[in-house]
Amino acid sequence: AFVPASDNIKRLAQLDISSSTVRQIVEQQGRTLVTLLRKGQAGPDFTSKDCTNSMVIVGSDGVMVPMVTEDQKRKRRQTEAKKRIKENRKSTARAARPRKGSDGEYKEFKLVTFYDEDKSHQYVAGTSGNHEVAGRMMRQIGRQVELSQAQIKYSVSDGAPWILNQLNTQLPMLNDNVLDFYHLRDNVTKTSHALFGQDSQEAVSWKAKMMETVKTQGSLVMLDRLGEYITGVPDDGGQTELQELRDYIAKRISMTDYPSFIQQGYDIGSGPTESFCGCLTKRLKGAGMRWDKDNAEAVMALAGLYSSHLWNKYWNINNVAA
Numbered sequence: 001a002f003v004p005a006s007d008n009i010k011r012l013a014q015l016d017i018s019s020s021t022v023r024q025i026v027e028q029q030g031r032t033l034v035t036l037l038r039k040g041q042a043g044p045d046f047t048s049k050d051c052t053n054s055m056v057i058v059g060s061d062g063v064m065v066p067m068v069t070e071d072q073k074r075k076r077r078q079t080e081a082k083k084r085i086k087e088n089r090k091s092t093a094r095a096a097r098p099r100k101g102s103d104g105e106y107k108e109f110k111l112v113t114f115y116d117e118d119k120s121h122q123y124v125a126g127t128s129g130n131h132e133v134a135g136r137m138m139r140q141i142g143r144q145v146e147l148s149q150a151q152i153k154y155s156v157s158d159g160a161p162w163i164l165n166q167l168n169t170q171l172p173m174l175n176d177n178v179l180d181f182y183h184l185r186d187n188v189t190k191t192s193h194a195l196f197g198q199d200s201q202e203a204v205s206w207k208a209k210m211m212e213t214v215k216t217q218g219s220l221v222m223l224d225r226l227g228e229y230i231t232g233v234p235d236d237g238g239q240t241e242l243q244e245l246r247d248y249i250a251k252r253i254s255m256t257d258y259p260s261f262i263q264q265g266y267d268i269g270s271g272p273t274e275s276f277c278g279c280l281t282k283r284l285k286g287a288g289m290r291w292d293k294d295n296a297e298a299v300m301a302l303a304g305l306y307s308s309h310l311w312n313k314y315w316n317i318n319n320v321a322a
Contacts, residue, residue: 001286002019002020005019005022006018006019009022026298026302027299028298029302030295030297030298030299030300031295033298033302033314034297034298037125037301040140040144043123043141043144044121044123044141044144045313046123046145048145048147048150048153049146050121051116051117051145052118052121053116053151053152054150054152055116055150056114056115056116056145057114057115057116057117057154057156057267058142058147058154058167058171058174059111059113059114059156059270059273060113060134060138060157060163060167060273061110061111061157061160061274061277062108062109062162063109063111063277063280064107064108064109065106065107065109065300066106066284066285066291067101067102067104067290067292067293069102069103069290070100072101073101074101102293107128107293109126109128109296109300110126110127110133110134111124111273111277112137113272113273113276114145114147115272122272122307122309123141123310124279124280124307124308125301126297127297128297131162131163131165131166132166134162135166135170138166138167138170138171142171147174153174154175154178155171155174156179156180156266156269156270156273157180157270157273158179164177164255176254176255176257176261176266177255178255179252179256180268181215181269182269182270183270184211184249187245188207188245190241191241191244191245192207194241195229209225210225210226214249214256215258215262216259217259218258218259219252219256222256223249223250226249229242276307279306280300280307281300281303283299284296284299284300
């Protein structure tokens, strides 16, 4: 938080900087970093040649970030105006049209991750832009890490259509696109509850059986197993969920060839990307926190820099340039 940061600066450096000034400095530095990232600068400090076993794994995901709405901004301005009148002081805000608030309480930001087998090399970046912006980010980072030169290159994701479309469009050199095994498990769990009741022993056993089938024999065999249940399940006994699961898997056959993926030494879980989602939004999702979109993207850029192990290198370069 900016208040403790202000206190720490005063205690350690004997500099009296208000929390609001600290916030402005952080957001400005973050916006500068965002500009550099869009220009292809401040990118990864490794290429596929540096990666363990010349393996590069790509991930992507969407995260929800709390925004300041127009109504909240209006109420803040009214509260601040009443406070100024009571304290008999003038406004310090610049004479300009007030910034508009968001049209919704949350906006989806998108993350793109690149890392190697043992996570000794990793890079993550986020954007407030749409799926096409995220796709261009994939292509830019892929070029920077020389993805096409990697001996093994694949993605692991939750299989969202926008992610798969961008991977196929922007990174066609990938050997495979893998559906996160645990995301599939969540869908199987939902179906097992509809069929047998939540947390029943039958549901637990059925889920384990299906996941073992897809892991050792593949999704085509799993689809065949699921088909055996369709005719024996009443309309109100989970048939809708069962059909939805079959359709979900049928659209992702190539992404669920787990026996082949495991044989090739692939990761079948998107844990690193999920972890990055938490790291890049931790500062944005604190209690009561609300953001303007550009400021949220700025703070996320700084968090991405730190999570990519580029923090010291970035600031050292800036200090030399200064």
